[in-house]
Amino acid sequence: MTTLVIGANGQIGRLFCELAQQAGEPVRAMVRNDDQRAWFEARGIETVIGDLEGELRHAFEGCDQVVFTAGSGPHTGPDKTLLIDLNGAMRAVDMAAERGLERFVMVSALRVDDPLAGPEKLRPYLAAKRAADAYLKAAEVPWAILKPGRLTDEAATRRVAASLEENGGHNDVSRANVAHALLHLVQGKAENDREYPLLDGEREIDAVLA
Structure with a gap:
């Protein structure tokens, strides 16, 4: 089963692609240009050039499922947030549904249910992710939505939690643990x-995602 990774050149995307390749899971990393290909090809990971703001339909050829971990982030304006985090995600969902793919895995965020509770600079991103999640839930494609807390660069522990109550109110999760969950x-x-x-915690991933 080949997984198309949209947002592969991001921090979580790279971690996930490398883990999947090591585990023998075929992935296709979607990158925006040739300059981004070298890191993946050095690790034997297939790449395809595609653009959430342009052409990407060809990237789905031969793929069975999608991981969407693209994001405009807090340093871009509302225009990029709408084009990538909302419209780009919706386009990808539509293409996955049209092709009858087996699964669409969306990397969202823990705070999307109440965007106004998040930091001001992140509110447009959280609102866009909330709308994209709702669009995915209504689409005719099987889905899973991963909702990590505040992302850190700590090493993978593979020990996680499913709620703030469970881990003592700490809102953090390492990108590496997110990649293992993906x-x-x-x-x-x-x-x-x-x-x-x-979130980071004390339970094994398979127990939390059971």
Whole structure:
């Protein structure tokens, strides 16, 4: 089963692609230009050039599922947030549904249910992600939505939690742990059509995503 990774050149995307390749899970990393290909090709990871603001339909050829971990981030304006985090995600969902793909895994955020509670600079991003999540839930494609807390660069522990209450109110999760959770999802080890909050914690990933 080949997984198309949209947002592969981001921090989580690279971590996930490398983990999947090491685990023998075929992935296709979608990158924006030739300059971004070298890192993946050095690791034996297939690449394809595609653009959430342009042409990307060809990237889906031969793929069975999608991981969407693209994001404009807090340093771009509302225009990029709408084009990438909302419209880009909606286009990808539509293409996955048209092709009858087996699963669409969306990397969202823990705070999307109440964007106004988030930091001011992140509110447009959280609102766009909330709308994209809702669009995915209504689409005719099996889905899973991973909702990590505040991202850190700590090393992977593979020990996570599903709620703030469970881990003592700490809102953090390492990008590396998110990548391991994504691998768990694309391997079909969790149910489809469910949301999965994710924080650093004390339980194994398979227990939290059960």
